[in-house]
Every structure is written in structure tokens, then in C-alpha cells.
Amino acid sequence: MTTQLNNSDVFHQLPGGGEYTRHIAGLAAMMGHGIDQSLGLGSPQHRQAENGERTKNAALTHSPIDLTLDLAGPFIGDCGTFLCKASSPAGKHRADQSPSSPATGLVAEHIEITYRVALSLMEREQITLARKALDALPVGQLGDPIITRLRKMLAVPVTKTSEKRDIDRTLDYQWIRDHAQDYRGQWVALDKGELLSAATSLRELLDHVKALRSEHRPLLHQIS
Amino acid sequence: MRTSAGRARFLDEDANALEGTAKIFVKIEPSNLGAPVLAQLDTGCPWSILKPEIAEAINLMDEEGQPQSLSTRLGLVNGQLKRTTITIIADDGNSIDVEATVFISADWTAGNFLGYGGLLERVRFAVDPQENFFYFGPSA
Numbered sequence: 542m543t544t545q546l547n548n549s550d551v552f553h554q555l556p557g558g559g560e561y562t563r564h565i566a567g568l569a570a571m572m573g574h575g576i577d578q579s580l581g582l583g584s585p586q587h588r589q590a591e592n593g594e595r596t597k598n599a600a601l602t603h604s605p606i607d608l609t610l611d612l613a614g615p616f617i618g619d620c621g622t623f624l625c626k627a628s629s630p631a632g633k634h635r636a637d638q639s640p641s642s643p644a645t646g647l648v649a650e651h652i653e654i655t656y657r658v659a660l661s662l663m664e665r666e667q668i669t670l671a672r673k674a675l676d677a678l679p680v681g682q683l684g685d686p687i688i689t690r691l692r693k694m695l696a697v698p699v700t701k702t703s704e705k706r707d708i709d710r711t712l713d714y715q716w717i718r719d720h721a722q723d724y725r726g727q728w729v730a731l732d733k734g735e736l737l738s739a740a741t742s743l744r745e746l747l748d749h750v751k752a753l754r755s756e757h758r759p760l761l762h763q764i765s
Numbered sequence: 766m767r768t769s770a771g772r773a774r775f776l777d778e779d780a781n782a783l784e785g786t787a788k789i790f791v792k793i794e795p796s797n798l799g800a801p802v803l804a805q806l807d808t809g810c811p812w813s814i815l816k817p818e819i820a821e822a823i824n825l826m827d828e829e830g831q832p833q834s835l836s837t838r839l840g841l842v843n844g845q846l847k848r849t850t851i852t853i854i855a856d857d858g859n860s861i862d863v864e865a866t867v868f869i870s871a872d873w874t875a876g877n878f879l880g881y882g883g884l885l886e887r888v889r890f891a892v893d894p895q896e897n898f899f900y901f902g903p904s905a
Contacts, residue, residue, distance in 0.1 A: 695866070700861050700903035702861055705794070710856075730800075743816075743819065744822065763816065763818075765875070
């Protein structure tokens with residue numbers, strides 16, 4: 542099934558807090574699956590006929606009772622449902638857990654589903670959507686270890702200026718153009734257009750460079 | 766609005782590039798490596814990638830990351846996403862330190878890449894192809 546995810550359409554439907562079933566339905570729609578498919582309720586022919594928008598609408602209008610009854614089945618623990626390629630180290634652990642109460646189990650499932658949705662979005666290179674899926678979790682669920690780790694990896698980069706400076710490497714670039722053929726597979730250290738050292742591994746090259754005590758830090762490059 | 770913190774001369778061709786097409790290689794210093802290396806600018810790459818030897822040199826291989834597979838021109842590569850500091854180094858002006866997410870894989874045999882997700886998405890940059898200057902600065 543090919544479904545175009547529409548950022549604004551999908552995430553306007555995601556709740557920030559307690560509307561659990563609507564959230565699940567929204568997540569299922571994000572995945573490009575009909576909710577009937579995700580919950581094992583519909584026929585493949587019907588699913589293939591739907592596009593993303595119709596799927597989302599169908600998901601959002603589906604009975605909350607049906608959703609709740611079927612959530613624990615095919616939706617959980619079946620990574621294939623989401624075409625998920627990234628491993629889910631916490632997934633097995635969670636599947637093995639016996640929730641102490643229905644509410645606890647529901648929260649765990651909520652986290653698990655969101656985690657898998659985010660992973661799947663990452664596999665599709667939909668990084669912004671993956672961030673939004675995680676951010677849509679209630680604040681109380683953001684501290685879960687698997688969610689915390691994923692949010693850390695998905696955090697927007699932080700930049701700050703630095704006083705660090707390098708010299709113009711025009712001469713070193715010219716060296717690479719002129720001599721690369723002779724150093725294939727090797728790591729080279731260059732400064733002012735001169736080869737300071739060459740080695741078969743970066744570790745070896747770094748050892749050589751430390752011993753040189755050259756005026757500038759050399760440019761390191763592997764000729765592949 | 767200030768666009769640039771610094772600029773650096775870039776390498777626009779790599780004699781070892783098998784396909785022989787022009788590319789932009791900018792100078793970076795990953796974490797505490799202690800020396801600049803080159804990385805190919807690739808806004809189409811979802812994550813930045815560091816060569817495994819560099820990741821090992823900056824002690825990034827042993828850190829626990831987020832398992833991830835990446836579809837590349839060399840096929841599907843399994844690795845991990847990890848958080849580290851990448852400095853884009855200036856010849857003039859200021860360099861910038863980027864707390865970035867990078868993809869690390871022991872199976873990666875190609876070069877270093879600066880990708881959009883987790884790094885370039887918060888960097889303002891421009892290229893002067895006449896002078897081979899790469900201008901850059903923090904986005905906010």
C-alpha cells in the first residue's frame with residue numbers, strides 16, 4: 542500500500558492528552574494502514590482500495606469499543622504489521638510483562654504502539670513525523686526508557702559557535718587530486734600541501750601524527 | 766538576519782570518487798578526534814554518517830545507540846544512531862559545534878556524510894561555487 546503521509550492532516554488529529562482511542566486511530570492512520578487492517582477486521586481487497594485520507598477518516602470514526610477490544614491482538618507485538626525494520630529491544634520485554642492493571646497495560650500498549658510508529662516513520666525517513674508522534678504522548682509517558690532514548694536520538698540538533706579555527710586547505714585538496722591514485726585504501730595526514738604521514742588504519746595514522754608535533758593539526762583523509 | 770558564522774574552502778571533487786562527479790566535501794571535526802576530516806555534504810541523506818574507524822577513535826562505537834537500518838546506494842546498512850558533537854570548522858570567522866545525531870555502522874565502507882536529519886536541519890549554509898567557499902552558521 543502506498544500512502545502519502547500528510548503532516549498537517551494527520552497530526553491535527555493527534556491528541557495531546559487523554560483521548561486514547563482517537564490517538565491510536567490516528568497512529569494507525571499515520572502508518573498508512575486502515576484501522577481494520579491494523580486490528581485484523583477487514584479484507585485485504587478493501588484495504589488496498591483505500592488511500593491515506595480515507596483510511597485516516599475511517600480510523601477516526603471507528604468505534605472506540607472495537608478498537609479497545611482488538612488492540613491487544615495483531616496491533617501489539619507484530620512488527621511486520623508496521624513494516625518495521627528497526628529492532629525493538631524493549632518490545633519483547635513489554636510483551637512479556639503482565640500488566641498489574643488494565644490501565645497500566647493500556648499505558649504500556651500506548652507507549653509500545655507509539656514507539657513502533659516512530660520507528661517505522663524513521664525507516665521511511667519521516668523524521669519530523671516521528672518526532673511529532675513521540676511528542677504527542679502524554680507527559681507522564683515521556684519518561685519511559687525506550688521513549689526517552691528515541692526522543693534523545695530524534696532531538697533536533699543544537700548548534701553553538703566555536704572559536705576553533707583551521708587553515709585554508711586548498712593545497713591539501715590539490716594534493717588529494719594529484720596523489721590519490723598512489724594511496725588507495727590508505728589514511729593520509731596532510732598539511733600545507735605535503736604528506737605528513739600515511740597508514741593503513743586511522744589508529745596508526747593518529748599515532749604517527751601525535752609523534753610529529755606539527756605546527757598545524759593535519760587534515761586526515763582516507764583515500765578509498 | 767545574520768546568515769553566516771564562518772566560512773571554509775571546500776573540496777569539490779575527490780579523485781577517488783568512483784563515479785567522478787563533482788561533490789562538496791567540507792571540513793568537520795567529530796567530537797574529540799583532534800584533527801579535521803572531510804565529509805560529503807548530502808542533504809538527501811536522512812542522517813549524517815561517520816566512518817567506523819572515526820567512530821572508534823572518538824569512542825562512539827561502544828556507546829549504546831538506537832538500532833536503525835539505512836537504505837543507501839550500497840544497499841541496506843544496519844547500524845545505530847548515536848548522539849555526538851560535530852564541529853563544522855571555519856577557515857574564517859567562527860566554527861560551529863553541532864550536537865548531532867549520526868548513523869554509525871561497522872559495515873559502512875563509504876565516506877563521512879553530513880546529512881539533513883539530526884545535523885544540517887539546524888545549520889544555515891550557502892555555497893559559493895566560484896570560490897569554493899562553504900558559508901555556514903547556526904540556524905537560530
